[in-house]
Structure formats: C-alpha cells, structure tokens
Amino acid sequence: MSRFTLTSKKAFVLFISITILLIAQAIWWITLMAKLFNEKVEMVKELGADQSFIDVIQKEEISRQVMIGLEGIFFLLLVGIGAWLIYRTLVKNEKLQFAQQNFLMSVTHELKTPLASMKIYLDTLNSKKIPEEKKLTIIPRLKDDVNRLEKLVENILEAGRFEKSGYELNRDYFDLAAMIHSDLHKLKNFSSNQKVEIVTENIPDEYIFYGDRFALSRAFEAIIENSLKYNDKDKILLKVSFKSDKKFVSISITDNGVGLSSDDLELVFDRFYRVGEVLNISKPGSGLGLFLCKEIIKAHKGNVTVKSDGIGLGVNFKIQLKVIKNHENNSLS
Secondary structure, eight states: OOTTOOOHHHHHHHHHHHHHHHHHHHHHHHHHHHHHHHHHHHHHHHTTOOHHHHHHHHHHHHHHHHHHHHHHHHHHHHHHHHHHHHHHHHHHHHHHHHHHHHHHHHHHHHHHHHHHHHHHHHHHHHOSSSOHHHHHHHHHHHHHHHHHHHHHHHHHHHHHHHHHHOOOOOOEEEEHHHHHHHHHHHTTTOOSSSEEEEEEESOOSOEEEEEOHHHHHHHHHHHHHHHHHSOOSSEEEEEEEEEEOSSEEEEEEEEOSSOOOHHHHHHTTSTTOOSSSTTOOSSOOOSOHHHHHHHHHHHTTOEEEEEOSSTTSOOEEEEEEEOOTTOTTOEEO
16 A cells, blocks of 8 residues: 555545645634725724714625635635545545455455365375275366456456446347256355255245346356355355346345344455455455456446445345336246
8 A cells, every 4th residue: 555645544634634724714804804804994984084984884894804705605615525525535535445455355365266276186086095986086086276267256256347438238038037046056055164045935936037146146046155155154045035036136135144244245246345354365356256247237228236234143134126118028928
C-alpha cells in the first residue's frame, strides 16, 4: 500500500480540520463586516449628516452586506461540499485498497493450497511403494483441486471481462429446475466435517427458461457455497424454495449459518469484499463470487437481495429473474 495513502481516520481528521477552519473564517468575516458597518455609520455621524441620510446609508450597507453574506455562504457551502467529497473519495479509496490487498492474499492462498496438495498427490501416484487401490482414491481428490483452481481462474477472468465490456450472456432455452437440482447435488458433500441437510420446496421437475445456463449456475453456486462456507453449526441446514408466475421466477436460499451484520449486508455484493476480519483467509474464497452473482442476475434483468436478522441467525438470499415475454416457452411443465 502506498505510503501516501491516508487512512480513514486521517481522512476524517482532515475533513473536520477543514470544516473547523471554514467555520472560523466565516465567524471572523461576519465579525469584521459588522465592525466595518458600525465604523462607517459612526463616521457619517461625526461628519454631521442628518438622520435621513444616515438611515439611507444604513439600509444600503445592510443590503450590500446581505448580498455579500449570501455569496459568502454559497462559497463556503461549495467549499464544504468539496471537502466532504474529498473525504468520501479518500475513505472509498482506502477501503478499495484494503479489499484489493485482501483479494491478492486470498488468491495467493487459494492458488498455493491446491497446488501444494496436487504436488503431494502426484508424488504419491509416482511412488512404487503405494498400493494401486490407494492411488485410485487419490485421483478424485486431485480432480477436486483442479476444479477448485479452474473455478478460481474463471472467476478472475469473468471479473476482468465484466470490467471491460459488461457481463455478456449466451442465452438459450434450458431446464432451470434441473440446473438447481444438479447444483444442489454437486454441493451436498461440500463439507466432510459437518452434516449437510438440504430441504427443497416447490422446485418443479422441469421449468424451461430462456437465459444463460452456465452463468446462472455460477451465480446459484456462489450463493450456496457462501451459505455452506460460513456456517459453524454441527449440522448445516439449507432451505431452497422456488416460485414462479408469468413475470418472474424467484429462488430463495436460506441457511442457519453465522449470519450477517448490518454493515456486511450493505457490502456483501461488492467486488473483493469478504465477510469477517480484514485479511482473514481462514475461509477459502476470492471475494468475487457474490459480486459476479449480482452482475449475472442483473444482466438477466433480475435482482438478488440478502437479509439476515443478525450474527448467528443465518442468511436469506433471494434471486428474482424476469421471464422474457417474447419467449413463451418459459413455462412450468
């Protein structure tokens, strides 16, 4: 991080200092104007002017000072707004740099861990001392690590492509219900230490939808993985429900995990953001999954929201997809 970068605390101190300086200058200016006004009136009186002339001078001076005062207030307001915008920019830049540093450390960890295990697996496969039947049990683990690396690289590439040209969809007709069932089945054995129970409600056997199957699967898996990853219970409970009408398809995912604070709720879909301590890499992830999820859903003319009653009380994600009217084959079979 650059040595010239201000911390949020320093930026706040700078903003307060500028504000106090502006207020002090305004008070000094008002006091000076009042003093000059009194001096001018006294000078006219000493020169022997009659009261009517003094009244005219007072009215003109008051009118002039009001005009100058309004101009001064407008100027001070502009300067204050400028100081506030500078403060917000500094704070935003600081948060982005922390998020990027967190991302780089997370990605480094995500790359190093599977590569290290893959190296051990390959050495094991090359060893003549290891029985063949045991080698066969290693191959699925090796494949899991390859898939993990592949998904990480895909997320990084997708985020880069989105930055350049937005998220481009490859729409076609596909079975949305089958996609949900398939993704849930793949992630059912996500954790070896915790029992995972998945409860589904109203998911049909078939629902033909016009959209990008690969992208929507990526978005759906990102939410499920997040719900499974951030869960400290002995038994992970995941509830997935489905609802559709002529205009929208809604998918609700509720878990019994660690929950989210009000601050996390506002930031959870931001690029590079990860829930928890800054630079915490105890949980795998890059901070791109939910960001890409939001952009994918938005590209489908839909939206994704998140709710939580607080820390330890689980999270509810809701995906709402718009049914394209020009494609009447969006239907519940």
